[in-house]
Amino acid sequence: xxxxxxxxxxxxxxxxxxxxxxxxxxxxxxxxxxxxxxxxxxxxxxxxxxxxxxxxxxxxxxxxxxxxxxxxxxxxxxxxxxxxxxxxxxxxxxxxxxxxxxxxxxxxxxxxxxxxxxxxxxxxxxxxxxxxxxxxxxxxxxxxxxxxxxxxxxxxxxxxxxxxxxxxxxxxxxxxxxxxxxxxxxxxxxxxxxxxxxxxxxxxxxxxxxxxxxxxxxxxxxxxxxxxxxxxxxxxxxxxxxxxxxxxxxxxxxxxxxxxxxxxxxxxxxxxxxxxxxxxxxxxxxxxxxxxxxxxxxxxxxxxxxxxxxxxxxxxxxxxxxxxxxxxxxxxxxxxxxxxxxxxxxxxxxxxxxxxxxxxxxxxxxxxxxxxxxxxxxxxxxxxxxxxxxxxxxxxxxxxxxxxxx
Numbered sequence: 140x141x142x143x144x145x146x147x148x149x150x151x152x153x154x155x156x157x158x159x160x161x162x163x164x165x166x167x168x169x170x171x172x173x174x175x176x177x178x179x180x181x182x183x184x185x186x187x188x189x190x191x192x193x194x195x196x197x198x199x200x201x202x203x204x205x206x207x208x209x210x211x212x213x214x215x216x217x218x219x220x221x222x223x224x225x226x227x228x229x230x231x232x233x234x235x236x237x238x239x240x241x242x243x244x245x246x247x248x249x250x251x252x253x254x255x256x257x258x259x260x261x262x263x264x265x266x267x268x269x270x271x272x273x274x275x276x277x278x279x280x281x282x283x284x285x286x287x288x289x290x291x292x293x294x295x296x297x298x299x300x301x302x303x304x305x306x307x308x309x310x311x312x313x314x315x316x317x318x319x320x321x322x323x324x325x326x327x328x329x330x331x332x333x334x335x336x337x338x339x340x341x342x343x344x345x346x347x348x349x350x351x352x353x354x355x356x357x358x359x360x361x362x363x364x365x366x367x368x369x370x371x372x373x374x375x376x377x378x379x380x381x382x383x384x385x386x387x388x389x390x391x392x393x394x395x396x397x398x399x400x401x402x403x404x405x406x407x408x409x410x411x412x413x414x415x416x417x418x419x420x421x422x423x424x425x426x427x428x429x430x431x432x433x434x435x436x437x438x439x440x441x442x443x444x445x446x447x448x449x450x451x452x453x454x455x456x457x458x459x460x461x462x463x464x465x466x467x468x469x470x471x472x473x474x475x476x477x478x479x480x481x482x483x484x485x486x487x488x489x490x491x492x493x494x495x496x497x498x499x500x501x502x503x504x505x506x507x508x509x510x511x512x513x514x515x516x517x518x519x520x521x522x523x524x525x526x527x528x529x530x531x532x533x534x535x536x537x538x539x540x541x542x543x544x545x
Contacts, residue, residue, distance in 0.1 A: 143263055145171040146461055148283055148296035150270050150309045152176070154245070155429030155446035156302035157252035160262070161199060162454040167544040168461060169261040171294050173285055175303075177267035179246040179253075186245060186355060187213070187340070187440035190230070190237035191531035192447050196248075197237075198538040205243055205251035211354040213240035213340050220344040228526060240340060240440065242354050242361075248443070259545075268292060273299065273312045273425075279467040280313065280424035297461060298468045299425045300453075302446075305415065307431035315427070316418040323436050323495045325365040327351070327410040328382070332396045334360035340440070345389030351437070352390065363410070363437070364389065371409055379404050412436045414488055420477040424467035428453055433484045438494045439529050441487055448536050452480050455539045483533045490525065 147163055149156045152174030160170045188196070196202040218226040230239045256262045268287035273280050274295065282295040301309030310317060337360075340353040351363035364386045366374050374382060383401050387394035401407070415434040420427045428449040435441055453476045460472035 142293040142295065143171055144295045145169045145263065146296065147171070147298045147300060147457065148173060148294045149300045149302055150283065151301070151303035151307075151429075151431070152249065152253070152264070152266070153302060153304065153429065153446065154248060154252075154443045155431075155450050156300065157249060157256060158196075158199070158447050159300060159302065159428065159450035159453060159457075161201070161252055161256050162450060162538070163457060164256055164259040164262055165543045165545055166454070166458050167261075168458065170256075170259075171263040171265065171296070172256070173265045173268050173270060173283065173294065175267070175269040177288075179249050181246075186242050186361065187353065187443070188241040188243055189440055189444045189530050189532070190233055190239070191534075191536075192444035193237045193241055194531075195447050195451055195536070195538055198540065201248075201251040201255055204254065205248045206241070208247035208250060209244065209356040210247065211242040211336055211338075211356050213242055213338055213353060214238075215339045216240075217339050217341045218343075219341065221346075230530070233527075233530060242356060244356055245443070247356075265292060265294075270303070270308050270312065273309070275424075276467070278423060279469070280422060281467050283309075297424070297464070297466065298457060298473075301425065301427040301431045302429050303431055305430040305434040307427065309425075310417055310427055310431050313422055313425055315422070317415055318418065319413050319415045319434075321368060322414050322492050323412045324368050325349070325495070326368055326371060326412050327363040327365055327437065328371075328407045329361065329363045329410060330401060330407050331355060331359045331361055332393060332400055333358055334393065334396070343389060345391075347385035347388030350386065350389045352393075360393070362386070362390065362393070368412065375404055382407070410437065414491070416484070416488075420480075421470045421473040423470045426453065426457075426473050426476060433488075435487060436491050436495065438491050439487075441491070441529075444532060445484070445487065448483070448532055449480060451536050451538055452476060455542060458539075458542050483536075486528070487532075490528070 146169040149160050149172045152172050156172060160172050163170050214230050216228045268285035271284045271286045274282040280299050283299060285292045301307050303309050336354040343350050349365045353361055355361040387397045417427055417432050420432045429446040456476040460468045
């Protein structure tokens with residue numbers, strides 16, 4: 140099959156990869172996206188966009204299309220313990236139009252991004268192709284070879300971007316170490332039920348253990364039952380009836396539907412919750428973004444937002460590097476991305492550890508302290524700053540529309 144020559148080869152067609160692809164295409168850069176999945180019709184768990192992510196996608200021109208495909212507005216975040224409301228934050232206090240969370244099926248976002256990318260002649264998309272190896276010359280990455288149902292392909296590029304998730308093969312092939320930190324005390328079992336919308340993201344500490352619940356399109360509630368970290372095998376050995384009853388005890392308003400809908404462990408999806416960070420994000424000719432560079436917990440609904448922000452930060456760095464070099468782009472020209480982004484990522488990781496301990500820690504001391512912490516976050520200037528940081532991320536991150544040529 141015909142080999143492909145491009146400026147940037149993005150490995151991974153998720154939110155980070157496709158957002159970056161569209162930013163680069165609008166700046167006159169040739170882009171090829173390699174994606175191992177053959178299509179977008181599969182299960183995703185990251186669905187919630189914070190206001191900061193909404194604003195960036197709106198500036199990029201894809202938010203309306205993604206919303207029109209189906210989404211749910213969420214206006215409140217609520218933390219409850221048995222029958223007590225410990226925290227109830229109303230996103231409508233924030234400036235419009237980004238005064239809400241958006242529960243957006245990830246495939247709808249990806250469809251909107253991909254649709255825009257496909258308008259450009261400089262765009263190539265290779266679905267159903269996994270990366271087999273990196274092409275290297277003199278220590279610099281110069282492209283990839285892929286393997287798919289229609290055979291092998293060679294993609295020669297001046298920069299390869301690893302956007303292929305927490306278990307990134309690109310990162311592994313590049314020989315970049317990835318340090319996992321088990322700083323969270325829980326894993327999550329996810330499932331969906333049919334339900335009317337509530338407009339609320341809720342973390343509820345019920346009799347059967349803490350659960351996360353929020354509206355999901357179409358006409359569903361996404362439920363995540365938390366269990367102690369690395370305890371799934373022991374939990375599964377007790378059988379689906381045990382799991383079902385524990386979740387039903389935590390969410391009595393959904394108990395009948397839980398008992399009717401959750402019939403087997405295969406109806407649940409386990410998320411191994413951990414933090415991780417690649418020891419470096421750039422090499423000559425290669426850069427990592429999104430979960431390939433840094434992995435987070437689902438707390439605070441940061442995943443998609445961080446992926447989009449990574450792409451927005453990397454965009455001007457890549458455009459400048461491609462203009463200033465002729466061959467493979469050196470790590471010295473890519474390093475500005477890691478320098479600029481690392482502090483934000485470290486801050487999010489620290490915040491998520493704090494959130495985990497505050498919301499999910501067990502014991503008498505935690506039960507005593509939790510309401511006081513929740514009150515402080517809700518009512519003090521420091522708490523309001525933390526809330527705005529969760530909602531917006533770094534406000535200095537803005538789409539560089541001045542680099543667009545179309």
